[in-house]
Amino acid sequence: MYSNNQTRRQDFILLGLTNNEKMHTFLFVIFSLIYTASIMGNVTLTVLTQSIQELKTPMYSFICNLSLLDMAFTSVTVPKMLAGLLLKHNYIYFAGCFTQMFFFHFLGSAECFLLSIMGYDRYVAICHPLRYSQIMSRKICFQLAFTCWLTGFLYSFVHTIFTLTLSFCASREVNHFFCDMPPLLKLSCTDTRINFIVILGLGGLAAGAFFFLLTVISYICIISVVFQIRSIEGKRKAFSTCASHLMVVIIFFGTIIMYFRPQSSYAMEHDKFLSVFYNVITPMLNPITYSMRNKEVRLVVKKIFRTK
Numbered sequence: 288m289y290s291n292n293q294t295r296r297q298d299f300i301l302l303g304l305t306n307n308e309k310m311h312t313f314l315f316v317i318f319s320l321i322y323t324a325s326i327m328g329n330v331t332l333t334v335l336t337q338s339i340q341e342l343k344t345p346m347y348s349f350i351c352n353l354s355l356l357d358m359a360f361t362s363v364t365v366p367k368m369l370a371g372l373l374l375k376h377n378y379i380y381f382a383g384c385f386t387q388m389f390f391f392h393f394l395g396s397a398e399c400f401l402l403s404i405m406g407y408d409r410y411v412a413i414c415h416p417l418r419y420s421q422i423m424s425r426k427i428c429f430q431l432a433f434t435c436w437l438t439g440f441l442y443s444f445v446h447t448i449f450t451l452t453l454s455f456c457a458s459r460e461v462n463h464f465f466c467d468m469p470p471l472l473k474l475s476c477t478d479t480r481i482n483f484i485v486i487l488g489l490g491g492l493a494a495g496a497f498f499f500l501l502t503v504i505s506y507i508c509i510i511s512v513v514f515q516i517r518s519i520e521g522k523r524k525a526f527s528t529c530a531s532h533l534m535v536v537i538i539f540f541g542t543i544i545m546y547f548r549p550q551s552s553y554a555m556e557h558d559k560f561l562s563v564f565y566n567v568i569t570p571m572l573n574p575i576t577y578s579m580r581n582k583e584v585r586l587v588v589k590k591i592f593r594t595k
Contacts, residue, residue: 298380298381298459299378299380300377300460301461302464303368303371303377304372304563311372314372318372318567321567321568322361322369322567324571325361325567325570329357329574330354342584345419345428346405349405349432353573354573357398357569357574358570360391360394360398363394364465364566365567367379367464368566371464379466383466384461384466384471388446388467389447390443391465391467392439392442392443393442393443395439396439396442397439397440398539402532402536403498404431406529407505410505410508413512413529445485453472453475455475456476458474459474463562464559464562465562465566467562469558506529513526531576535577539569
């Protein structure tokens with residue numbers, strides 16, 4: 288019994304999304320349906336981009352990577368959140384907590400980098416259409432996708448190492464539905480200013496400024512070229528090629544802004560519900576956005592149904 292008590296004291300307790308137990312069953316059903324739809328949608332989009340010849344282009348290779356990231360990203364946090372809605376005490380091991388945090392930031396930051404690369408891909412397609420196949424060759428696409436995964440890994444590794452150096456107080460109650468840096472830093476007994484400097488510096492400057500700026504510059508160039516097109520049909524066609532990506536970028540970058548704030552402005556109850564959006568909702572919306580808003584995917588789906 289003493290051993291079990293000692294083990295429990297080394298665990299963290301995830302307080303979950305809400306303390307209202309009457310809402311737990313309802314939220315469990317809703318989030319289970321959304322998670323299932325997210326996995327099915329991203330699996331379908333991955334299979335289509337890998338098996339249909341018409342979709343074997345640089346843009347769809349990036350969409351395939353985005354679907355893989357979305358499936359893994361939402362699977363890191365949502366199953367544990369669903370378990371927490373059914374269990375009275377949602378324990379998570381110390382190692383499991385930091386493993387979850389590592390993969391959450393690894394996959395999330397890799398997706399952030401990938402969206403920026405996809406913005407550059409749309410820039411090349413619209414601004415340099417004749418050289419598109421030469422600039423975005425299969426080799427270059429593979430290197431860019433690999434760089435996104437590698438950069439995400441290194442980014443998360445640095446944050447995880449800095450968080451592991453902290454000492455935690457007697458309280459092990461994490462005021463969140465998954466292990467993340469802000470709620471863990473609030474439990475620390477040691478000075479966390481260095482950690483917040485790393486979050487704001489490495490995250491805000493490297494990830495936020497550089498990659499968001501790359502996306503903004505790409506779209507400024509795209510818009511300037513589109514406005515030079517005289518025909519309305521030509522403008523509509525040019526905008527339609529990047530509308531899906533622009534929508535995903537606005538949703539994604541709009542929600543991760545919560546990490547790049549001063550320590551005093553963190554409000555966990557507000558941030559938990561914001562986290563639901565990019566953990567649960569966004570991975571479900573991405574395949575819908577790229578399938579319903581994309582002409583090539585709609586044509587391929589119609590062709591498959593007609594064949595069947």
